Amino acid sequence: xxxxxxxxxxxxxxxxxxxxxxxxxxxxxxxxxxxxxxxxxxxxxxxxxxxxxxxxxxxxxxxxxxxxxxxxxxxxxxxxxxxxxxxxxxxxxxxxxxxxxxxxxxxxxxxxxxxxxxxxxxxxxxxxxxxxxxxxxxxxxxxxxxxxxxxxxxxxxxxxxxxxxxxxxxxxxxxxxxxxxxxxxxxxxxxxxxxxxxxxxxxxxxxxxxxxxxxxxxxxxxxxxxxxxxxxxxxxxxxxxxxxxxxxxxxxxxxxxxxxxxxxxxxxxxxxxxxxxxxxxxxxxxxxxxxxxxxxxxxxxxxxxxxxxxxxxx
Amino acid sequence: xxxxxxxxxxxxxxxxxxxxxxxxxxxxxxxxxxxxxxxxxxxxxxxxxxxxxxxxxxxxxxxxxxxxxxxxxxxxxxxxxxxxxxxxxxxxxxxxxxxxxxxxxxxxxxxxxxxxxxxxxxxxxxxxxxxxxxxxxxxxxxxxxxxxxxxxxxxxxxxxxxxxxxxxxxxxxxxxxxxxxxxxxxxxxxxxxxxxxxxxxxxxxxxxxxxxxxxxxxxxxxxxxxxxxxxxxxxxxxxxxxxxxxxxxxxxxxxxxxxxxxxxxxxxxxxxxxxxxxxxxxxxxxxxxxxxxxxxxxxxxxxxxxxxxxxxxxxxxxxxxxxxxxxxxxxxxxxxxxxxxxxxxxxxxxxxxxxxxxxxxxxxxxxxxxxxxxxxxxxxxxxxxxxxxxxxxxxxxxxxxxxxxxxxxxxxxxxxxxxxxxxxxxxxxxxxxxxxxxxxxxxxxxxxxxxxxxxxxxxxxxxxxxxxxxxxxxxxxxxx
Numbered sequence: 001x002x003x004x005x006x007x008x009x010x011x012x013x014x015x016x017x018x019x020x021x022x023x024x025x026x027x028x029x030x031x032x033x034x035x036x037x038x039x040x041x042x043x044x045x046x047x048x049x050x051x052x053x054x055x056x057x058x059x060x061x062x063x064x065x066x067x068x069x070x071x072x073x074x075x076x077x078x079x080x081x082x083x084x085x086x087x088x089x090x091x092x093x094x095x096x097x098x099x100x101x102x103x104x105x106x107x108x109x110x111x112x113x114x115x116x117x118x119x120x121x122x123x124x125x126x127x128x129x130x131x132x133x134x135x136x137x138x139x140x141x142x143x144x145x146x147x148x149x150x151x152x153x154x155x156x157x158x159x160x161x162x163x164x165x166x167x168x169x170x171x172x173x174x175x176x177x178x179x180x181x182x183x184x185x186x187x188x189x190x191x192x193x194x195x196x197x198x199x200x201x202x203x204x205x206x207x208x209x210x211x212x213x214x215x216x217x218x219x220x221x222x223x224x225x226x227x228x229x230x231x232x233x234x235x236x237x238x239x240x241x242x243x244x245x246x247x248x249x250x251x252x253x254x255x256x257x258x259x260x261x262x263x264x265x266x267x268x269x270x271x272x273x274x275x276x277x278x279x280x281x282x283x284x285x286x287x288x289x290x291x292x293x294x295x296x297x298x299x300x301x302x303x304x305x306x307x308x309x310x311x312x313x314x
Numbered sequence: 315x316x317x318x319x320x321x322x323x324x325x326x327x328x329x330x331x332x333x334x335x336x337x338x339x340x341x342x343x344x345x346x347x348x349x350x351x352x353x354x355x356x357x358x359x360x361x362x363x364x365x366x367x368x369x370x371x372x373x374x375x376x377x378x379x380x381x382x383x384x385x386x387x388x389x390x391x392x393x394x395x396x397x398x399x400x401x402x403x404x405x406x407x408x409x410x411x412x413x414x415x416x417x418x419x420x421x422x423x424x425x426x427x428x429x430x431x432x433x434x435x436x437x438x439x440x441x442x443x444x445x446x447x448x449x450x451x452x453x454x455x456x457x458x459x460x461x462x463x464x465x466x467x468x469x470x471x472x473x474x475x476x477x478x479x480x481x482x483x484x485x486x487x488x489x490x491x492x493x494x495x496x497x498x499x500x501x502x503x504x505x506x507x508x509x510x511x512x513x514x515x516x517x518x519x520x521x522x523x524x525x526x527x528x529x530x531x532x533x534x535x536x537x538x539x540x541x542x543x544x545x546x547x548x549x550x551x552x553x554x555x556x557x558x559x560x561x562x563x564x565x566x567x568x569x570x571x572x573x574x575x576x577x578x579x580x581x582x583x584x585x586x587x588x589x590x591x592x593x594x595x596x597x598x599x600x601x602x603x604x605x606x607x608x609x610x611x612x613x614x615x616x617x618x619x620x621x622x623x624x625x626x627x628x629x630x631x632x633x634x635x636x637x638x639x640x641x642x643x644x645x646x647x648x649x650x651x652x653x654x655x656x657x658x659x660x661x662x663x664x665x666x667x668x669x670x671x672x673x674x675x676x677x678x679x680x681x682x683x684x685x686x687x688x689x690x691x692x693x694x695x696x697x698x699x700x701x702x703x704x705x706x707x708x709x710x711x712x713x714x715x716x717x718x719x720x721x722x723x724x725x726x727x728x729x730x731x732x733x734x735x736x737x738x739x740x741x742x743x744x745x746x747x748x749x750x751x752x753x754x755x756x757x758x759x760x761x762x763x764x765x766x767x768x769x770x771x772x773x774x775x776x777x778x779x780x781x782x783x784x785x786x787x788x789x790x791x792x793x794x
Contacts, residue, residue, distance in 0.1 A: 001583055002564060002566065002581060003581045004569070093546065099556075099558075104366075107367065108365055111366075112365055115365070254583075258583070310583040311585070314581065
């Protein structure tokens with residue numbers, strides 16, 4: 001396949017994943033705002049902006065963190081180059097430019113996502129319809145993923161799409177941890193207050209892991225367990241280990257089809273073995289923050305290496 | 315020559331209001347349908363097209379907004395007998411065009427014999443000196459041709475234009491049929507309509523048959539075919555992607571291609587892979603910055619050298635534009651006769667060449683009755699339609715015409731045939747043309763039964779171009 005097409009499908013998948021993850025973060029922020037009062041809500045909105053790397057752009061324009069202002073900026077801000085609407089447009093533009101690499105169903109699902117969300121985001125979103133908008137973003141992106149899963153050949157094209165999806169997802173989970181790591185650190189102040197409980201739940205909700213975690217842990221919330229769950233639990237589809245395993249198997253697919261490995265395989269093997277050797281105790285002992293920072297830059301390196309190895313651009 | 319004014323030929327109804335045989339089956343079905351249900355289907359069709367993304371960009375439009383070409387759900391129907399004659403005429407014309415191109419780029423016998431003035435070639439930008447003395451692989455110049463036909467009477471189809479460069483619209487022919495079959499499946503079980511869905515496969519086969527000999531490096535020996543598009547902002551991008559997808563060919567842009575080791579190659583995830591046949595949807599002047607437009611980023615630097623070395627097939631061949639030049643058009647009857655030795659089966663529209671003083675005088679005296687076109691124009695731009703223009707529009711155009719008569723030809727205002735469209739008030743006749751698509755390879759000529767019917771949606775309008783408010787219809791050729 002063309003290097004440009006590999007690039008296109010990779011970014012199409014990444015953009016959709018990013019849009020979906022952003023919707024999830026907004027959901028959590030919104031929930032905080034409804035349940036925790038103004039101060040906590042402001043903090044949460046700010047941390048959402050920081051997590052997705054838009055705090056600086058936001059501050060260039062606004063001085064305070066009010067809900068509708070924040071979520072409108074993130075969803076559809078005309079001067080926000082990473083808004084959800086822009087992500088969906090990017091996904092569609094990429095899908096259009098790799099039209100021959102995707103099935104008709106994938107294209108139509110992507111095109112429809114764009115039509116539906118463009119219409120929903122044509123006017124400022126009010127608190128009363130934020131829930132509807134966020135649900136639509138999740139539903140539309142899920143539909144595209146479903147069409148990919150159900151109709152695409154399991155070949156190089158699919159591999160590049162999946163690599164894009166899971167690099168983005170890993171990056172997202174890591175960024176949430178990066179912003180919230182202090183909540184999960186053992187602290188002398190910790191007495192199991194309801195505030196902490198709410199913070200931990202927020203972290204889990206941001207990756208749609210609250211139900212799964214409670215189910216696995218008989219309802220008890222505990223920071224170490226949450227960190228372990230988000231980083232190392234191979235059963236949870238948004239954990240770092242799970243994402244890495246998916247990237248690994250898709251890179252292996254490429255090696256099988258092309259009859260050779262590239263430097264990206266090497267890089268991933270190293271990162272993977274580090275991840276597998278560590279227990280949560282090691283991670284916390286060496287510093288959760290350092291671990292996450294290193295993980296994020298490692299993921300960026302892997303993305304860049306894949307782009308170079310497979311000639312995404314000239 | 316006289317400009318004609320006579321009653322419009324309606325393809326569905328005869329002058330007494332009786333349904334013609336071609337439409338008998340359809341009308342029977344139509345009359346039995348609930349009209350409110352049809353209205354709902356009509357709206358459904360637009361949704362279907364939006365969802366599929368069959369859109370085009372109008373140049374100069376703000377923000378590159380994508381538009382739909384309106385689709386009308388009443389089919390345009392051609393009988394088997396009419397189609398037989400049409401295909402014979404089209405085949406003759408396409409053979410003549412190809413022979414003409416070969417001659418122009420070699421001995422120019424037609425000029426030597428005095429049938430075609432040499433001045434039409436000299437200084438004509440569509441005539442490419444780079445092609446002189448070179449024969450493309452398989453001797454094929456016009457791999458894909460779209461012949462624009464208009465109908466003025468029961469047995470009178472005339473050629474309005476030959477599109478020998480990169481005719482577009484074939485995706486609409488295919489998608490219109492898909493839409494009709496999805497909306498009204500029972501119509502196709504009741505009426506035997508010839509299928510068009512084979513076109514992409516035939517195109518792939520026809521292009522492969524034109525590959526340079528022994529060029530392919532693939533283990534299965536099948537030539538590597540790629541569609542070259544200017545990119546997603548081109549007005550016909552949808553079609554480029556559609557055809558590549560349907561043919562199983564790569565859809566490439568100029569930035570994907572490079573000349574490597576004497577071949578044109580595309581950048582794949584595993585390195586550069588040579589291409590054997592390139593179906594380019596990029597104009598001649600952008601094809602090779604080394605040979606033509608130096609600023610072009612849409613083409614491939616050095617592709618013309620590889621082409622002339624016989625290492626790649628370019629479809630259509632560079633320089634075919636000279637054959638569909640409007641000044642050349644007026645000589646088509648002579649051209650057909652010169653190369654086939656037969657009288658043309660399809661007539662030309664009578665044409666005055668304003669470069670000739672006598673013709674110019676006639677045109678100036680009769681501007682209000684004529685259609686005047688720029689020789690190199692396309693898409694319905696820069697033309698005058700006398701009967702529907704105001705006095706000042708005509709006066710303005712007259713100035714341009716007097717200043718540069720060589721730049722214009724004139725034709726009578728033809729009374730294009732009408733076919734009904736579906737409106738809220740029921741069926742209403744509108745003017746149409748027809749563009750059948752023709753494939754040409756050493757294996758022969760292949761004409762897809764039907765083509766693209768363009769329809770002027772405004773009452774009384776004769777302009778069918780999609781850029782100017784025209785729509786399209788499914789075009790049926792009935793089985794015998």
